[in-house]
Amino acid sequence: MNIAGNLSTILDEIPKEVSLVAVSKTKPIEDLEAAYAAGQRIFGENKIQEMTTKWEALPKDIQWHMIGTVQSNKVKYMAPYVSLIHGVDRAKLLAEINKQAAKNERVIDCLLQVHIAQESTKFGLNEEELNQIMSHQQTNPFPNIRIVGLMGMATFTSNTKQIKQEFQYLKSLFDQASTQLNNINTLSMGMSGDYSLAIEEGSNMIRVGSKIFGERNY
Numbered sequence: 173m174n175i176a177g178n179l180s181t182i183l184d185e186i187p188k189e190v191s192l193v194a195v196s197k198t199k200p201i202e203d204l205e206a207a208y209a210a211g212q213r214i215f216g217e218n219k220i221q222e223m224t225t226k227w228e229a230l231p232k233d234i235q236w237h238m239i240g241t242v243q244s245n246k247v248k249y250m251a252p253y254v255s256l257i258h259g260v261d262r263a264k265l266l267a268e269i270n271k272q273a274a275k276n277e278r279v280i281d282c283l284l285q286v287h288i289a290q291e292s293t294k295f296g297l298n299e300e301e302l303n304q305i306m307s308h309q310q311t312n313p314f315p316n317i318r319i320v321g322l323m324g325m326a327t328f329t330s331n332t333k334q335i336k337q338e339f340q341y342l343k344s345l346f347d348q349a350s351t352q353l354n355n356i357n358t359l360s361m362g363m364s365g366d367y368s369l370a371i372e373e374g375s376n377m378i379r380v381g382s383k384i385f386g387e388r389n390y
Contacts, residue, residue, distance in 0.1 A: 175203060176210035178384045186378065190371055193237050195363075195381030197222065201229050203385050208234065216258070216379050220246045227253050239379055241295065244268040251276045258323045258360055258379075261285045261296050263305055270314035281320045283360055286345060288338040289327040296324060302345060306352045321358030321377075322346045326366055335366050339373035346374070 182192060193216040196204050204215060204226060213233060217223035218240025227236055235255035242259055250257075251272035260266060260282045273280040284305060287296035297305070302322075309319055324342040326335045342361055350356040360377040362370025367378040 173203075173386045175206040175384060179207060179210050179212055182380060182383060185368070186371060189376055191358075191377040193239070193360075193377060193379045194384050195239065195379050196226070196385065197240070197381065199385050201226060204230060207384065214255075216381075220250050223254075224249050247272045248275075251278065251280065254280060256320070256358075257282045259283075259285045259295075260319075261287075262301075263308065266305070266314055266317060270316045273316035279316050279318050281318050283321050283323040283358060284319060284349075286322055286324045286342055288324040288342050290334070290338075291327050294325050294327075299345065302349075306349055309353055318355050319353060320355050321360065322349060322356075323360040325363070326361070326370075328365075332369060335369055336373060339370055339375070343374040 186192065191214060193214050194207050194212050195216045197216070197218045208231065214235045214237060216237040216239040217226065220238065223236055223238065236253060237256045237258060238250060238254055239258045242257060242265055244265055247268050257269065257280065266282065269280055269282060284302060285296040286302055287294060287298060322342060322345060326338040329335065339361055343359065346356070346359045358377055359375050360379065361375045362378040364380050364383040367375070367380060370378060
């Protein structure tokens with residue numbers, strides 16, 4: 173697997189203002205080291221224990237992004253180092269992140285995950301829940317977190333018209349959110365199969381795994 177070559181190809185394809193999160197879940201440390209040697213500094217994991225093991229083993233200038241479902245009782249394990257939490261889908265989780273960030277004397281950046289797909293397996297906030305959290309945040313109840321944007325995953329389908337509509341919907345919510353909170357600047361949408369479409373529709377952060385590292389290991 174030519175990890176360096178794969179990274180180079182993707183970076184040549186995407187605009188410079190788009191951040192590339194290398195989704196390294198299930199991949200061995202050697203693969204991450206190869207990507208690091210090629211200049212990659214942002215890695216995304218979906219299990220806190222696996223991410224923590226890799227954080228302990230790898231250079232400390234890496235930004236670690238938690239991209240999976242977050243269990244509240246495990247936030248404490250990543251609070252000392254996580255750079256960005258993508259999948260915040262409930263107010264109670266924000267409260268726990270704030271609590272653990274305060275214990276570590278940190279401010280942790282978070283994205284609110286919105287449910288845009290026509291799939292029950294995908295999770296996230298609906299528009300009403302999103303607006304409730306945004307309104308609540310205007311009073312700054314959680315000083316140790318910073319909501320910096322939105323994240324969403326489109327339906328896994330070959331219907332590009334449907335994917336575009338889902339991305340457009342999320343972009344409209346992002347534009348609205350950016351008028352409500354000062355720090356809203358990140359729109360994380362697009363993965364290996366649809367990141368080109370996502371960028372066309374306004375994404376400035378993509379999460380790419382298999383196109384860098386090959387198929388996932390189980």
